[in-house]
Amino acid sequence: MFTGIVEELGEVVAREDLTDAARFTVRGPLVTSDASHGDSIAVNGVCLTVVDVLADGSFTADVMKETLDRSSLTRIGVGSRVNLERAAALGSRLGGHLVQGHVDGTGHVVSRSPSENWEVVRIALPDSISRYVVEKGSITVDGVSLTVSALGGDKGDEYFEISLIPTTLEMTTLGGTEVGSPVNLEVDVIAKYVERLNGASG
Template sequence: MFTGIVEELGEVTAREVLADAERLTVRGALVTSDAAHGDSIAVNGVCLTVVDVLADGSFTADVMRETLDRSSLAAVGVGSKVNLERAAAVNSRLGGHIVQGHVDTVGEVISRTPSEHWEVVRIALPASVSRYVVEKGSITVDGVSLTVATLGTTDQGEYFEISLIPTTLAMTTLGGAQAGTPVNLEVDVIAKYVERLTRTDEGSGRQ
């Protein structure tokens, strides 16, 4: 489990194509400072398992084909900056919200509107997850726990907006995500559980 509070802006240093997967090498001195084989590290919001920890402050992780197909990691290349977060410790503060590192879908940055103290970013909201997103609720964008400021609809479909403070702009990949950039989206898992629990049980009349 993660909290969506990015600890470090890392960099992809190598990418190896395997038979049905790819192996990424990611440099991140902070997240590897206490990492070991088998640990979990979120890379742009995708929970990956550490294969090896290298002496230069990098780690390797295998990314399965399904993950590549369902996330924006397929578009990450050598030199790309990525958001990194270690799995939450039992005694840590939950600064964001409950994040599983299981990407639900990929959205796309539509526009950016600068302001004096923050920047409003509009992101396309795929219909497959729109019912789980509410104003003032939580959503994870490329591993960053954010609050939905606004929901809306255009001729092109639904969207949501987030307001990014200077710290988020400076310390995560969202600071440079221009219009057209794909971003990993994970909705609040609690909303999915509530939907499941309140769904009518067909044939029994129970709810």
Template sequence: MFTGIVEEIGEIVATERLVDAARLTIRGPLVTSDAAHGDSISVSGVCLTVVEVIDGDSFTVDVMAETLHRSSVGKLDTGAKVNLERAAALNSRLGGHLVQGHVDGTGTVVSRTPSDNWDVVRIALPDTIARYVVEKGSITVDGVSLTVSGLGEFVPPAEPGARDWFEVSLIPTTLSLTTLGLAEVGASVNLEVDVIAKYVERLQQRG
């Protein structure tokens, strides 16, 4: 379990493509400082398990086919920047919201509107998860806990498989301390909706 408060920006330093999986080596001195085999680390919103710690500043993870298919991790290559967060401790403050690190799908950055104090970023999202996103609700974008500041529909639809979009307002801290400050129009981002919404829907279906 995570909170969506990114601790540092890491870098992919090696990739190994396998038949139906991948092994990544990621440099992140802060999150690696107390990491051990079996620990969970959020890598741009994807919960991955530490396989090996290398030289005290890097760690390796194995990524299975399901994760490669559902998230943008499969597109990462050597040199790519990623958001890193260690699993939350029970005695720590919950600065963001409850994040599982289970990506529901990917969205696409369709616009960025800068201002003096923040950037408004619009993201197209798949129809399969649009119903879980509400204005002023929480959403995780590439592992960053954010508040939905706006919702809307494309007229006509401008993104394949997406009818809806949402907006988030990024403050200077988020822009400088996460990869969202670097995400250009057209970038693919990992999305995780609030798990409570999915549980409520499931309970109503079982009604």
């Protein structure tokens, strides 16, 4: 379980493509400072299991084909910057919202509208998860916990907007994500449970 509060901007330093998976080596001195084999680290919002922790502050993780197919990790390579977060510890503050690290779908950046104190980013919303997204609700974009500031579009062409403060622009990959780029999306898990329970009771 994560909170969507990015701890560190890491960098992919190696990628090995296998038959039905890929092995990534990611440099992140902060998140590896207390990491060990089997720990969970979110990479751009995808929960990955640490295989090895290396002396240079890097860790390796295996990503299966299913995860590559369902997330934007399939497009990252050596030199890519990634958002990193260690799993939340019991008793720690919950600064964002409950995040599982299970990507529900990918969207893409439609537009960026900068202003003096923040930047509004519009992201295409896949039909498969649009029903779970509400204005002022929580959503995770590439591992960053954010509040939906607006919704719009027609069925099949919906979007949502997020307003990014300077800190988020500076400390996460969202500051440099270009128009057209894919992003990992995870909706609030509570919405999915409510839908399931309502279906069961009906």
